[in-house]
Amino acid sequence: MGHETISQIVVSALLANNFVLAMFLGLCPFLGVSGKLDTAFPMGVATTFVMLVASLCAYGLNLLLSAFHLEFLRLIAYIVVIASAVLLVEMVLKKYSPALFRALGIYLPLITTNCAVLGVALFQTAREYDFLQSMAFSFGGGAGFTLALVLMASVRERLQLSDIPGVAQGTALSLMLAGILSLAFMGFAGMGG
Amino acid sequence: MTAQVPVVEATPTTSMIKTLGIVATVCGLIIVGAYQGTYSAVAANKKIAIERAVFKVIPGSKNISEFYAMPNGIAPAAGETPPGAVKFYAAYDANDRLTGVAAEAGAKGYADVVRILYGYSQDCRCIIGIGVVSMRETPGIGDKILTDRQFLANFTALDVKLNADLSALANAVKTVKHGTKSHAWEVEAISGATVTSKAVGKGINDSAQSLLPKLVPQIEKLRSRQS
Amino acid sequence: MTLPGQQEQKLSMDTFLEGLWRQNPTFVMVLGMCPTLAVTVSAVNALTMGLATTIVLVFSCWLISLLRKLVPKEVRIATYIVIIATFVTAVDYLIQAVSLALYDALGAFIQLIVVNCIILGRAEAHASKHPPLVALTNALGMGAGFTIGLFALGAVREILGSGSLFGLSLFGADFQPWVVMILPPGGFFVLGAWLLLFAWWKRRKGGRALIAEGQHHGA
Numbered sequence: 001m002g003h004e005t006i007s008q009i010v011v012s013a014l015l016a017n018n019f020v021l022a023m024f025l026g027l028c029p030f031l032g033v034s035g036k037l038d039t040a041f042p043m044g045v046a047t048t049f050v051m052l053v054a055s056l057c058a059y060g061l062n063l064l065l066s067a068f069h070l071e072f073l074r075l076i077a078y079i080v081v082i083a084s085a086v087l088l089v090e091m092v093l094k095k096y097s098p099a100l101f102r103a104l105g106i107y108l109p110l111i112t113t114n115c116a117v118l119g120v121a122l123f124q125t126a127r128e129y130d131f132l133q134s135m136a137f138s139f140g141g142g143a144g145f146t147l148a149l150v151l152m153a154s155v156r157e158r159l160q161l162s163d164i165p166g167v168a169q170g171t172a173l174s175l176m177l178a179g180i181l182s183l184a185f186m187g188f189a190g191m192g193g
Numbered sequence: 194m195t196a197q198v199p200v201v202e203a204t205p206t207t208s209m210i211k212t213l214g215i216v217a218t219v220c221g222l223i224i225v226g227a228y229q230g231t232y233s234a235v236a237a238n239k240k241i242a243i244e245r246a247v248f249k250v251i252p253g254s255k256n257i258s259e260f261y262a263m264p265n266g267i268a269p270a271a272g273e274t275p276p277g278a279v280k281f282y283a284a285y286d287a288n289d290r291l292t293g294v295a296a297e298a299g300a301k302g303y304a305d306v307v308r309i310l311y312g313y314s315q316d317c318r319c320i321i322g323i324g325v326v327s328m329r330e331t332p333g334i335g336d337k338i339l340t341d342r343q344f345l346a347n348f349t350a351l352d353v354k355l356n357a358d359l360s361a362l363a364n365a366v367k368t369v370k371h372g373t374k375s376h377a378w379e380v381e382a383i384s385g386a387t388v389t390s391k392a393v394g395k396g397i398n399d400s401a402q403s404l405l406p407k408l409v410p411q412i413e414k415l416r417s418r419q420s
Numbered sequence: 421m422t423l424p425g426q427q428e429q430k431l432s433m434d435t436f437l438e439g440l441w442r443q444n445p446t447f448v449m450v451l452g453m454c455p456t457l458a459v460t461v462s463a464v465n466a467l468t469m470g471l472a473t474t475i476v477l478v479f480s481c482w483l484i485s486l487l488r489k490l491v492p493k494e495v496r497i498a499t500y501i502v503i504i505a506t507f508v509t510a511v512d513y514l515i516q517a518v519s520l521a522l523y524d525a526l527g528a529f530i531q532l533i534v535v536n537c538i539i540l541g542r543a544e545a546h547a548s549k550h551p552p553l554v555a556l557t558n559a560l561g562m563g564a565g566f567t568i569g570l571f572a573l574g575a576v577r578e579i580l581g582s583g584s585l586f587g588l589s590l591f592g593a594d595f596q597p598w599v600v601m602i603l604p605p606g607g608f609f610v611l612g613a614w615l616l617l618f619a620w621w622k623r624r625k626g627g628r629a630l631i632a633e634g635q636h637h638g639a
Binding site for chain 3: 031072075119123166168172179
C-alpha cells in the first residue's frame with residue numbers, strides 16, 4: 001500500500017511504530033549499549049547511517065532481483081549488503097574518529113546483526129514503498145531507534161545513583177524500564193495519519 | 194632465551210576463493226531445492242486460503258476464477274499484474290452461474306494496514322459481505338471489526354452503484370459516526386473504534402472506485418463460467 | 421581452528437543440557453530478544469518460532485562445523501551469515517508450505533531469524549571449533565532452551581492477555597483479558613518478571629548455600 005505520505009511515514013516510524021518500543025527491532029543493542037548516554041547517541045547515529053545505506057541498496061537490489069525473478073535470493077543479498085555497509089562505517093570511523101571507534105567497541109560490528117537494519121529492508125519491501133518512501137522510512141526508523149536508546153540511557157544513568165534492590169538489578173530492570181517506555185509511546189498511536 | 198613469535202600465515206587468495214565458491218554452490222543448491230520442493234504446496238495453500246475467504250463473503254459459491262479488470266476489458270489473471278489493472282475474483286455456484294465478484298481492499302488503520310476482502314453482487318449493485326484478511330489493530334478495540342454484528346451489518350447491502358456515465362461511484366462510500374447512518378452507502382463506525390472503522394470504509398471506497406467502473410460495463414461477459 | 425592446548429569437546433550429555441539451563445539463551449545469555457518479545461503473543465506462535473529457530477540453528481551449526489577446516493578465518497563471519505541465511509530462506513518456504521496462517525502470524529520475524537544473535541554467536545563460539553556431531557547436539561540443546569524460553573513467555577502472555585492457551589479458552593466468556601500483555605509493553609514486562617523470578621531464586625539458592633557453609637564451619 002504505497003499511499004502514505006512522507007511525513008506520515010517518518011512520524012509513524014519515529015513515534016507511533018517506534019522500531020524498538022513497538023516493533024521489537026534492535027533490542028540487543030538497545031539493552032546492551034544504553035548504559036551510558038555518551039555511547040548511546042553515537043551508536044544510534046551509526047545505526048541510522050547503516051539503515052539509510054541498507055535501505056538504499058535494498059531498494060535497488062529488489063528492483064534487480066524482481067526483474068530476473070530471483071526473489072528467493074533476496075534475504076541473502078540484503079544481509080550481504082548490510083554486512084558490507086557496516087564494514088564501511090567501521091573503516092570510516094576508525095580513520096576519522098578513533099576514540100569513538102574504541103568506545104563503541106564490539107557493538108559496531110554487531111550492527112550487522114541488528115534486527116532493525118534488516119527489518120528496515122524487509123519491511124520496505126513488504127510494504128512496496130517507492131524510493132523516497134523507503135528513505136523516509138529508514139530515516140524515521142533510525143531516528144526512532146536513536147530516540148529510544150537516548151531515553152533509555154538517560155534513565156539508566158540516573159538509576160545508577162538510586163538504591164535498587166539487588167534482585168532487580170541488571171537486565172530485569174532494563175526490561176521493566178523498556179516496558180514503561182513502550183507503554184508511554186503507545187500514546188502516540190494513530191499519529192501521522 | 195629468545196621468545197618465539199608464532200607465525201600466522203594469511204590464507205592464500207586462491208584457497209579463499211575456492212572455499213567461498215564451494216559454500217556459495219552448496220547454499221545455492223539448498224535454496225533452490227527448498228524453493229522448488231515447496232512451490233506446489235505453497236501455491237495450493239494460497240489457493241485454499243483465497244477460496245475460503247471468497248466463499249465466506251459471497252455465500253453459495255463453489256468455484257472461483259481470477260481476472261484482471263482493465264479500462265479496455267477483462268482478462269483472465271496470469272503472471273504479473275499489468276499496470277492499471279485491478280485483480281478480482283469471480284465466484285460461481287454449482288451450476289457455473291456468477292454469484293458475485295470479490296476484491297481486496299486496504300487502508301491504514303490504527304497500527305498498520307487493514308486488509309479486507311469484499312463481495313459485490315451485480316444484482317443489487319451492492320456489497321454483500323466483507324472478511325478481514327489481515328490486521329494488526331488493538332485487541333479489544335480495533336479488532337471489534339471482526340465480531341461487532343452491527344458493524345458487519347453495514348456490509349450486507351452497501352450501496353455502490355455507479356453514476357450515470359459509469360465513471361465512478363454515484364455516492365462515495367463514507368464512514369460516519371456511530372448512530373448517524375442515514376444512507377445505504379454509508380458505513381456506521383464502531384463507537385470507540387473510529388480509526389479502524391474508517392480504514393475499512395476508506396479501503397472499500399478506494400477499491401470500488403478503482404474496480405467497478407472498469408468491471409460493471411463488462412460484467413455480463415462473466416455471467417457463466419468458462420473453464 | 422583450534423588453538424594449541426584447547427581440546428575439541430567430546431560428545432556428552434552436558435553438550436545438550438548446557439543450552440537448556442545453564443546457558444539458556446533467553447534467561448541467562450539474554451540473546452535473541454527481538455523474536456522473543458515480538459512473536460510470543462500466543463503459545464502456538466512461540467512454539468513455532470522456537471522450532472523454526474532450532475531447525476536453522478541445528479542445520480547451520482552442523483554445516484559450519486563440517487566446513488570449519490576449510491573456511492578461511494578472514495571471511496568466516498560473512499560465510500556463516502550466508503549459510504544461516506540459506507537455511508532461513510529454506511525454513512521460510514517450509515512454513516509457508518505447512519500453514520499460511522502461521523506464516524502470517526510470524527510475519528517478518530521468520531526472515532529476521534538470520535540476525536538472531538544466538539545463531540551467529542553459537543556458530544562463532546562453538547560450531548567452528550568442534551566436530552559436527554558435538555556442534556549439532558549443542559545446537560539442539562540451545563534451540564530447545566530457546567524454545568522453552570519462548571514458550572514460557574508466550575504461555576504467560578496468552579493466558580493473561582487472551583484468557584486462553586493454545587487457542588482454548590480457559591476462563592470462559594466473562595473473563596476480562598489483561599490486554600496490555602499481548603501488546604508490546606507486555607512483552608517487556610513479562611520477560612522482566614521472569615528474569616526477576618530467576619534472580620530471586622538464584623539468590624535464595626546462594627543464600628542457603630552460604631548458611632549451610634556457615635553452619636558447617638561453626639559446628
